Amino acid sequence: MDDRFTISLIVNNQxxxxxxxxxxxxxxxxxxxxxxxxxxxxxxxxxxTIVSTGGEYIRTQIVRQLNKLHDVKHAIMxxxxxxxxxxxxxxxxxxxxxxxxxxxxxxxxxGGKIMYIGDRFIIADLTGPTENINKFIVKCIPLGIIELCxxxxxxxxxxxxxxxxxxxxx
Amino acid sequence: MILSGAQILIEELVRxxxxxxxxxxxxxxxxxYDELYKNSDRIQHIITAHEQGAAHAADGYARVTGKPGxxxxxxxxxxxxxxxxxxxxxxxxxxxxxxxxxxxxxxLGRDSFQEVDIVGITQPIVKHSYIVREPxxxxxxxxxxxxxxxxxxxxxxxxxxxxxxxxxxxEYHGNCNISLxxxxxxxxxxxxxxxxxxxxxxxxxxxxxxxxxxxxxxxLELSKRISAPIGLSIMGLTAIPSSYELNLGVCGMHGKYAxxxxxxxxxxxxxxxxxFSDRATGNIAEYAKNCTVIHIDIDExxxxxxxxxxxxxxxxxxxxxxxxxxxxxxSQKPNWINRVLCYKQTDKPVSAEGEFLPENIIKFIRxxxxxxxxxxxxxGQHQMxxxxxYGFLKPHKFLTSGGLGTMGYGLGAAIGxxxxxxKKRTLLFTGDGSFGMNLNELAxxxxxxxxxxxxxxxxxxxxxxxxWQSMFYDSRYSHTTLNRKTDFVKLTRAxxxxxxxxxxxxxxxxxxxxxxxxxxxxxxxxxxxxxxKVFPMIPPQGSVKNILVK
Numbered sequence: 001m002d003d004r005f006t007i008s009l010i011v012n013n014q015x016x017x018x019x020x021x022x023x024x025x026x027x028x029x030x031x032x033x034x035x036x037x038x039x040x041x042x043x044x045x046x047x048x049t050i051v052s053t054g055g056e057y058i059r060t061q062i063v064r065q066l067n068k069l070h071d072v073k074h075a076i077m078x079x080x081x082x083x084x085x086x087x088x089x090x091x092x093x094x095x096x097x098x099x100x101x102x103x104x105x106x107x108x109x110x111g112g113k114i115m116y117i118g119d120r121f122i123i124a125d126l127t128g129p130t131e132n133i134n135k136f137i138v139k140c141i142p143l144g145i146i147e148l149c150x151x152x153x154x155x156x157x158x159x160x161x162x163x164x165x166x167x168x169x170x
Numbered sequence: 171m172i173l174s175g176a177q178i179l180i181e182e183l184v185r186x187x188x189x190x191x192x193x194x195x196x197x198x199x200x201x202x203y204d205e206l207y208k209n210s211d212r213i214q215h216i217i218t219a220h221e222q223g224a225a226h227a228a229d230g231y232a233r234v235t236g237k238p239g240x241x242x243x244x245x246x247x248x249x250x251x252x253x254x255x256x257x258x259x260x261x262x263x264x265x266x267x268x269x270x271x272x273x274x275x276x277x278l279g280r281d282s283f284q285e286v287d288i289v290g291i292t293q294p295i296v297k298h299s300y301i302v303r304e305p306x307x308x309x310x311x312x313x314x315x316x317x318x319x320x321x322x323x324x325x326x327x328x329x330x331x332x333x334x335x336x337x338x339x340x341e342y343h344g345n346c347n348i349s350l351x352x353x354x355x356x357x358x359x360x361x362x363x364x365x366x367x368x369x370x371x372x373x374x375x376x377x378x379x380x381x382x383x384x385x386x387x388x389x390l391e392l393s394k395r396i397s398a399p400i401g402l403s404i405m406g407l408t409a410i411p412s413s414y415e416l417n418l419g420v421c422g423m424h425g426k427y428a429x430x431x432x433x434x435x436x437x438x439x440x441x442x443x444x445x446f447s448d449r450a451t452g453n454i455a456e457y458a459k460n461c462t463v464i465h466i467d468i469d470e471x472x473x474x475x476x477x478x479x480x481x482x483x484x485x486x487x488x489x490x491x492x493x494x495x496x497x498x499x500x501s502q503k504p505n506w507i508n509r510v511l512c513y514k515q516t517d518k519p520v521s522a523e524g525e526f527l528p529e530n531i532i533k534f535i536r537x538x539x540x541x542x543x544x545x546x547x548x549x550g551q552h553q554m555x556x557x558x559x560y561g562f563l564k565p566h567k568f569l570t571s572g573g574l575g576t577m578g579y580g581l582g583a584a585i586g587x588x589x590x591x592x593k594k595r596t597l598l599f600t601g602d603g604s605f606g607m608n609l610n611e612l613a614x615x616x617x618x619x620x621x622x623x624x625x626x627x628x629x630x631x632x633x634x635x636x637x638w639q640s641m642f643y644d645s646r647y648s649h650t651t652l653n654r655k656t657d658f659v660k661l662t663r664a665x666x667x668x669x670x671x672x673x674x675x676x677x678x679x680x681x682x683x684x685x686x687x688x689x690x691x692x693x694x695x696x697x698x699x700x701x702x703k704v705f706p707m708i709p710p711q712g713s714v715k716n717i718l719v720k
Contacts, residue, residue, distance in 0.1 A: 016301070020293060027294045057474070064471035070298040070318055 004033060004053050006085060006155045009066060009075035010164050013039055013046040017071045021048065024069065030054065030062055034087075034152030045073065045166060049085075049155045051130075073169040078155050088151035089126045089133045094144030096120070103143060110136045121146055173342040175305035175335040176201040179269070180209050181344060182312040188240045188267075190214045190231065190589060192224040196244020197284060198271030201336040216589065216618060218582065219610035221248050225255020226582025226608070227589070229264050230569045234544060234590035238265035238319045245272045246284030249330070250291065254576055257295040259326040261573025262405060263378060265319040266326035267312075268292075275303050275334040289330050297325035303332050305340035313346040321350050323469040324382060357483045359493055362464045365438055365481060366498060369462075371506045372398035373436035375421060378405030378572070379443015379467060379487050386410065386565050388491035389442060395495065397503035399510040401429035403444045404557055404572040412561040416507070418514060422450035424554040427706050427719055428513035433458065434714040435509070442466045443487050446476035447573065456713035466490050516719065526674050528555045528627050531696055534675065535597065535625060536560050538682050544569065544587040545597045548580035548604030551633035554704045556599045578607030581624070585611060588620045595621045595686070602628040602652065609661070615691040616666035622691045624669075626658055629700040637703045642710075651700075658695040669693030 011017050018037065025032050033051040040047050052062060059077060066075035078085075089112075093103055103122065107113065112126035126136055130153055137148065157163040173181065179202060183191065191213060195203040206215045218224040221243040228239030239259075243252050249270040259266040273282045289299045298318050300311045308331070315327040366372060376389050386409045393400050393416050400410050401421040410417045419426035421433050433439065439461050444450070451457040458477060465472070465479035466487055473482035483490055521527050532555055539545075545560060546569040547553040553570055562568055569587050571579040580600045588596035605626055615622050627633075632650040639647050659669035667690045672678050678694070686692045707718045 016289065019290070023293050061471065061475060064473075068469065068471055 003055070004051055005059055006078045006080070006083065006153060007050045007052065007063060007066065007075055008078050008155055008157070008164060009048050009050070010040070010045050010073045010166055010169060011048060012071040012073070013044055014071065017046070020069055020071055021050075021066070024065055025052070028061065028065060030058060034150075036152035036154050040166065042166065049153055051153045073166075074164045076163060078157055082159065083155050083157045085129060085153050085155040086127055087130045087133050087153050089136070089148060090115070090123060091126070091137070091140060091148040092121055092123050092146040093140060094121055094146060100143070106136070106139055106143075112136070171342045171344070172339050174201065174337060174339050175302070175308045175331065176205045176337070178305065178308045178340065178342050179312060179331070179336075180205045180213065181342060182309060183240065184209075184212050185344065186312075186316045187237060188213065190216065191240040191242060192216045192218060192227040192231070192586065193242030194218060194221050194224055194244070194248060196248045196271070198245035198248075198273060198333055199242060199336075201333065202242060202269070202271065202331070215242075216585075216614070218585070218614045220608065221251035222255055222578070223582040223585070223608055223611040223614060225252045225266075225268065226258065226576075226579050227586035227614075228266055229255060229259045230546060230583030230586030231590045232259075232264050232266055232586075233569050233583075234566060234587045236566070238267050238316055239586065240267050240269065242269045243271075244284065245270060245288070246286050248284075249286060249288035253292060253295070254574075255582070256292055256326045256328065258571050258574045258576045258579060260295040260297070262571065263324050263382060264326070265324040267315050267319050268326060268328045270328065270330045271336065272301070272330050272332045275332050278303075278332060289328065292328050295326070296328050299328040299330070301330045301332070302335040305335045305338040308335055308340070309342060309346050310348075313348045317348045317350050354484065356485050356489060356493065359483060359490065362481045362483060363494065363497055365462050365464060366396060366440070366494070367501070369396075369438035370503065371436045372396050372438045372440065373433055373461075374398045374400045375403070375433065375439055375441040375444055376400055376406045376409050377403040377442065377444030380406050380409040381565055382443065383468070383487040385442070385488035385491050388488055388495060390414065391495055392440070392491060392498075395498055395500050397501065397507055398440065399432050399507070401425070401433050403447075403450055404570065406443065407557060408562040408565045408568045411563045413563060416510070418510060419517065420557055423452065423708050423710075424558065424704050424706065426558065427516040427717060428510060430706070430708065430714045430717055431513045432510045434460070436461045438462045438464070440464045440466070441477075441479070442491070443468070445472045451476065452708045453711050453713045456715070520720070524675050526698065528552060528698055528702060529559050530675060531625065531627070531678060531698075532556055532559045532599065534678055539597065541567075543567065543595060543597055544584070544591050545599065546570070546580045546584035546587055547598070548600040549575045549577045550601045550604055551637065551702075551704050552599050552601045552604075552627040554634075555627070577604040580604060581608050581611040581615070584622050584624075585614055585618070585620060588622055589618065593618075593620055595623060595688075598622055598624045600624060600626050601633060602626055602630060602654070602656075602658070603632045605658070606654075606656070612662060612665035612667055612691055619689040620691060621686065621688050623686055624662075624691055624693045626693060626695050627698055628658065628695050629698045629702070630654070631700045633700065633702075634704070636700065640701070640703070658693050662691065662693040667691040667693065669695060671695045671697065673697050
């Protein structure tokens with residue numbers, strides 16, 4: 001069964017690391033649905049969240065292959081039920097020039113906020129689970145989407161500990 | 171101590187016992203070569219005819235010595251010429267440190283003369299790679315590169331050193347010792363022991379990992395202890411002496427009948443340091459489907475990658491086998507042994523002894539050679555025949571391109587192997603196709619006075635491809651009949667070596683009676699029939715049920 005799954009990993013914060021990770025996925029014919037990366041509290045270390053799709057075989061292989069890379073300090077699978085995942089959306093929507101009550105109502109319902117009001121458009125910001133963002137975008141289509149961008153999923157385990165053992169692995 | 175980057179590199183090569191390196195100079199490595207000139211008493215540099223030959227030589231050197239081979243090339247084309255050699259080492263898990271020069275930092279990324287992104291180009295075929303921009307980073311990086319190349323599952327590491335880092339100066343400490351993390355505790359072997367104890371027909375499948383972890387004796391002892399016959403992967407060929415009764419030979423497409431049949435008959439397969447390549451398994455759905463598989467490998471990602479193993483043990487083969495042996499009682503299985511020895515009869519030769527066949531050429535030369543002789547091959551039919559018929563008695567004597575199947579690997583590898591073995595007589599079995607690819611390295615063998623005996627199984631065709639065309643493409647011999655007029659003996663003479671053209675076993679015997687010079691390569695150009703096929707053969711995507719014996 002092909003399911004989406006999330007991998008969390010800590011890597012050396014160096015040039016070329018993203019290339020090695022992306023290269024591993026393409027070389028082994030795995031798909032990257034989304035990838036988000038940013039520095040951690042330790043500037044030597046970045047943290048990545050990768051969302052991919054595949055069955056049990058691919059899940060196991062990806063984690064094992066990632067852990068072989070020298071620049072990967074630790075990679076683990078995050079199960080959906082045991083983790084919190086959110087995504088970030090910036091969306092540019094058309095308005096009629098006087099604001100738009102439908103947009104305001106939609107943003108209120110989904111917990112988004114307006115970041116910028118332009119001439120006949122607004123830029124709104126929404127954070128939430130990927131499914132919520134998907135639903136929100138569908139609702140926005142009839143209102144007129146000019147453009148949008150998404151961050152890719154960010155995930156943390158619900159476990160009380162540092163599941164990647166950052167301090168042990170660097 | 172303040173040293174230039176190039177000096178630091180030399181000091182670190184010396185510290186890592188890289189007393190022999192292979193390479194080819196050029197603009198972007200002038201500073202490194204200047205230091206090699208000044209340090210020729212500490213590091214011997216072997217210049218080859220082409221960087222690819224240097225990479226294969228470093229690979230052959232590493233396979234014989236067990237320590238990382240070192241190859242040096244300049245930027246741009248020098249670096250790209252290493253690519254096949256690096257890929258070859260990657261696929262066969264050979265420790266290699268490839269050092270390339272690159273343009274100065276201000277010129278990087280500007281498509282400068284002889285600039286390529288060699289780190290990008292080689293990314294999928296290295297264990298790790300570095301771009302060195304500052305001399306300060308060099309000491310640590312060289313240390314880490316050697317540690318990565320020779321630890322865990324071994325493999326190639328590339329260090330791309332900018333001219334800025336070579337020429338710039340930095341403090342040198344000379345005491346950097348890197349121990350890589352990610353060490354794991356030994357796996358729990360209880361389940362495996364139970365499976366072994368309850369097995370009636372155990373089979374050991376032994377691969378290159380056994381040689382890499384120096385576990386040959388342990389495998390042999392395990393085989394005797396539990397009455398398990400042994401099949402080998404091509405990378406594991408020399409791990410077990412061919413004279414051992416329960417060594418059934420190589421498994422897979424051109425493996426032996428006995429090893430393939432016994433493997434499929436077994437109720438338990440203990441696979442050690444193998445990766446179940448498609449050439450070894452054939453149709454994966456049919457492969458080992460009636461037996462429990464215990465898979466031992468140091469690379470966790472190999473466990474379950476190609477074959478669904480029931481019991482996975484990630485770790486060093488030698489350590490795990492030692493634990494097995496400490497706990498396993500002797501259990502003899504005469505019925506099973508008799509059965510596999512019966513299978514072994516099928517692998518007995520059918521050809522007449524005096525016939526001028528590749529098999530007989532190889533066997534004759536084997537008889538005339540010391541068991542310590544290093545044997546290199548190229549890729550194709552001759553490689554399979556050597557694998558089947560040479561009969562190795564000692565580990566680490568066989569240099570062959572198992573994973574990548576690199577035609578042109580042989581001569582470079584033979585040069586590296588010969589130099590690693592104190593320039594003793596070395597054999598290279600090759601084909602006229604493979605030999606044509608990198609025969610420029612005859613120049614290196616002549617300059618270095620290497621007594622490499624080059625046996626060309628010369629059938630005038632690309633024999634392995636022709637065999638497939640004959641069997642699966644209705645004998646449409648598309649571009650495999652070479653129609654060349656190359657005289658390999660004259661050619662070798664032109665390079666400064668010697669040779670003979672051989673048309674019969676008697677002529678071969680005569681050549682051996684006359685002997686060969688000790689200070690140059692010698693070619694035996696053996697003219698064989700183009701339609702001889704390699705058997706046994708499990709056709710592509712077939713299973714052991716489809717095995718063709720002739």
